[in-house]
Amino acid sequence: MIIDTHCHVGVNWFEPVESLLFQMNENDVEKALIVQHGGSYDHDYIFSCFKSYPEKFRIIALIDWSSKDKIIQLEKLKKRGAVGIRIYLNKDLFSEAGMNFCKRMAELDLKASVAGNLESFASDEFRLLIERCPDESFIIEHLANVGSYIEAGRDQENLSMRLFEKVLELGRYPNVFMKIPGLGELNPRPIVLRETRPFYFDKLDLIKKSLNAFTSKKLMWGSDYPPVSNREGYRNALNGVRSLDVISDIEAKDIFNSVPAKLFFC
Helix, strand or coil: CEEEEEECCCCCCCCCHHHHHHHHHHCCEEEEEEECCCCCCCCHHHHHHHHHCCCCEEEEEECCCCCCCHHHHHHHHHHHCCCEEEEECCCCCCCHHHHHHHHHHHHCCCEEEEECCHHHHCCHHHHHHHHHCCCCCEEEHHHHHCHHHHCCCHHHHHHHHHHHHHHHHHHHCCCEEEEECCHHHCCCCCCCCCCCCCCCCCCCCHHHHHHHHHCHHHEEECCCECHHHHCCCHHHHHHHHHCCCCCCHHHHHHHHHHHHHHHHCC
């Protein structure tokens, strides 16, 4: 059973849930996490998807940080069935109030799906947040967004790898997990597209290094549908990662099933 841990659906942005269901059915993906997209605080549509397919979907909701009732929002979203909250690494989250917010998330058993740039993931502030909230599960999205830095030139690539090494040090914390994206997020688009899958490789061994630091017990796969359709596409994003030699069959079972099942579907 394959679980996709990072999908978006909507009526004001992206595609309706029927488009996601088509991709899942075509590629034997049985369950998925619907992650609310940025700027949308009306959760009626994604919770209707959960209500229609309670065995197939789980919801990662979003808090309006400009509001003063963030804790009340948390409690309401938990009652509606959310299993996690998408949080953004910034000065508000790194404040004392932000840390208390994360502690309340832990009390409500709401996992944190963490968005940010590579610098913020590698920051001392994020490490301190992790240490001060040991009961909260922090799930780093998009392999810490390291892929967005790689195409900017050799100097930027060297910088990104140094920062990524700092992110990998977070693997020592038992409450930190990470999402592996499709290889189209980690490699530039080939100039010549072959008839077979566009990616068979992980040029900088990013996934291998993540496996060494986090182990497969703390990694999971997320397609980033539908933005992935503008990269290699859903099927290639799934099969590209599955075809990597560095991932054993046992590790693949963890990444594509056991880890997200334990965190979100138990």
